[in-house]
Amino acid sequence: MRNRALHIAGNTLYYFALIVIALIFIFPFVWMVSSAFKPVDEIFRYPPVLISQNPSLEHFIEVFQVVPFARYMWNSFFVSTTVTLVALLLHAMAGYALARLRFPGRKVIFIGILSTLMIPFYTIMIPLVLLVKALGWIDTYWALIVPAIPHAFGIFWLRQFFLGVPRELEDAARIDGASRIGVFFHIALPLARPILAALAVFFFLANWDAFLWPLIATSSQKMRVVQVGIQSFAGEQGSAWNLIMAASTVAILPTLILFFSLQRFIVRSVKMSGLKG
Incomplete structure (x- = not known):
């Protein structure tokens, strides 16, 4: 029973680490796409905002x-x-x-x-x-x-x-x-x-x-x-x-x-x- 619990804990830790690594690699891509829809002032806003409050296709047209x-x-x-x-x-x-x-x-x-x-x-x-x-x-x-x-x-x-x-x-x-x-x-x-x-x-x-x-x-x-x-x-x-x-x-x-x-x-x-x- 103890070995089974250790096995489950090890798998959980393993998949958690994979998810964290995946998020680290995906985040720059998500930020790029998000910034493409933001007004210019929101791109440089601090603290940063991931999802724009006023998304627009203006930049793509420009x-x-x-x-x-x-x-x-x-x-x-x-x-x-x-x-x-x-x-x-x-x-x-x-x-x-x-x-x-x-x-x-x-x-x-x-x-x-x-x-x-x-x-x-x-x-x-x-x-x-x-x-x-x-x-x-x-x-x-x-x-x-x-x-x-x-x-x-x-x-x-x-x-x-x-x-x-x-x-x-x-x-x-x-x-x-x-x-x-x-x-x-x-x-x-x-x-x-x-x-x-x-x-x-x-x-x-x-x-x-x-x-x-x-x-x-x-x-x-x-x-x-x-x-x-x-x-x-x-x-x-x-x-x-x-x-x-x-x-x-x-x-x-x-x-x-x-x-x-x-x-x-x-x-x-x-x-x-x-x-x-």
Whole structure:
């Protein structure tokens, strides 16, 4: 009986700690959304007020009137979606080749790809700017899309997954007359859907939240992405926190929709994440 009581007390303490940690992480998001509906004077009121007494959509309307925020949202959506789709295809092909094909230098190539994870972006930023400028891509979608496609993490994760796929499935398809490309598209890719969905969320969020490279690679207002657009509300005369909060609330909606749409695939990918060497 005493052990059962200790077990219940331990579980209660455990779940209480989880709830507290969850509230700590959720509170900034709740405060951002709440502040987006507050009048300016309520944002800086002390003691602070979580729920506005006079909520309004005025800040959301003003965000789209002050700057072409819809254009910023489109730029981010187009770049993030394009990078995600192209990266998933190319990374899946690379991961499959490294896992299934036998060719000289395969392990050396894989180690070389993994080693790029240790190189900070800041060390290649200037050479990348010079390369993009030489190609005439500055202030174009090419500059925002092409450098963001390669990522060693995606290739690594997909390679490890394909290593765990039973070869009997591929052998059966080859016996039935399927080509190597057919096996890849009809056997390997469908099996990798949970991993691809998790990587889709990862790639989309990484590019949607990108700030430094889009700030460097673009100069005109029409090519700004949403994160650079939000930064434009902070000027020398101070930050327009009411507009920043409203713009941030709008900007987070596509990521929430994507996450909840692919949530079940992400859970499946975690369950399947036992890696085979």
